[in-house]
Amino acid sequence: xxxxxxxxxxxxxxxxxxxxxxxxxxxxxxxxxxxxxxxxxxxxxxxxxxxxxxxxxxxxxxxxxxxxxxxxxxxxxxxxxxxxxxxxxxxxxxxxxxxxxxxxxxxxxxxxxxxxxxxxxxxxxxxxxxxxxxxxxxxxxxxxxxxxxxxxxxxxxxxxxxxxxxxxxxxxxxxxxxxxxxxxxxxxxxxxxxxxxxxxxxxxxxxxxxxxxxxxxxxxxxxxxxxxxxxxxxxxxxxxxxxxxxxxxxxxxxxxxxxxxxxxxxxx
Numbered sequence: 001x002x003x004x005x006x007x008x009x010x011x012x013x014x015x016x017x018x019x020x021x022x023x024x025x026x027x028x029x030x031x032x033x034x035x036x037x038x039x040x041x042x043x044x045x046x047x048x049x050x051x052x053x054x055x056x057x058x059x060x061x062x063x064x065x066x067x068x069x070x071x072x073x074x075x076x077x078x079x080x081x082x083x084x085x086x087x088x089x090x091x092x093x094x095x096x097x098x099x100x101x102x103x104x105x106x107x108x109x110x111x112x113x114x115x116x117x118x119x120x121x122x123x124x125x126x127x128x129x130x131x132x133x134x135x136x137x138x139x140x141x142x143x144x145x146x147x148x149x150x151x152x153x154x155x156x157x158x159x160x161x162x163x164x165x166x167x168x169x170x171x172x173x174x175x176x177x178x179x180x181x182x183x184x185x186x187x188x189x190x191x192x193x194x195x196x197x198x199x200x201x202x203x204x205x206x207x208x209x210x211x212x213x214x215x216x217x218x219x220x221x222x223x224x225x226x227x228x229x230x231x232x233x234x235x236x237x238x239x240x241x242x243x244x245x246x247x248x249x250x251x252x253x254x255x256x257x258x259x260x261x262x263x264x265x266x267x268x
Contacts, residue, residue, distance in 0.1 A: 045071035099134030184218035
């Protein structure tokens with residue numbers, strides 16, 4: 001990371017409440033800040049993590065924010081109290097989006113009918129609270145897209161987190177006005193080659209960047225870390241990769257993504 005002038009990067013998706021960060025959660029935030037990755041948005045994927053994320057974010061005023069939501073894997077845990085509990089979290093100033101929510105038919109950890117039910121319930125919550133949506137979709141494009149189209153103009157208030165899909169899917173999301181979150185998947189020479197072309201199709205005003213840490217370590221990071229755990233500090237490497245593919249400077253990418261992120265999540 002030598003040679004970078006001071007720039008700002010915002011990680012829109014870090015699973016900071018993961019047990020992989022239990023021993024050094026505060027240090028992870030500090031390490032990211034040292035390379036100008038700040039603020040960061042902690043992803044909530046169930047009520048427990050969303051609550052803990054909000055509590056932790058409150059300790060870092062202006063440096064950390066969080067989302068509140070139910071990941072499709074956890075849809076089977078929802079009950080009649082779930083949405084009201086999420087709503088209470090959404091009332092907190094540092095909770096800036098509803099999610100991570102959506103559909104995941106890749107692993108089917110929750111029945112698909114429940115995934116669809118609680119995805120729509122969270123869309124309605126976001127609409128009621130006038131908050132953005134932090135979205136997840138895996139192997140469920142048709143149902144996911146159809147649900148989004150049922151809600152007028154919801155796309156322009158949504159970010160498709162960790163996009164790894166096809167050109168057709170990307171174009172469909174963009175046609176709805178969605179923002180697109182790109183992770184270190186684009187640095188993967190095995191699975192991310194198609195993204196290296198698709199990144200050029202994402203308009204500047206619809207692009208955001210993220211690590212999805214502790215997952216999706218950039219495979220071409222050098223020197224290769226001894227740990228396989230991804231960290232928000234590595235967002236700088238991802239930004240450099242994306243800037244090169246788009247034919248712009250890292251400073252330009254910083255300006256683009258920071259502007260988009262602050263506008264979308266209503267950050268100061």
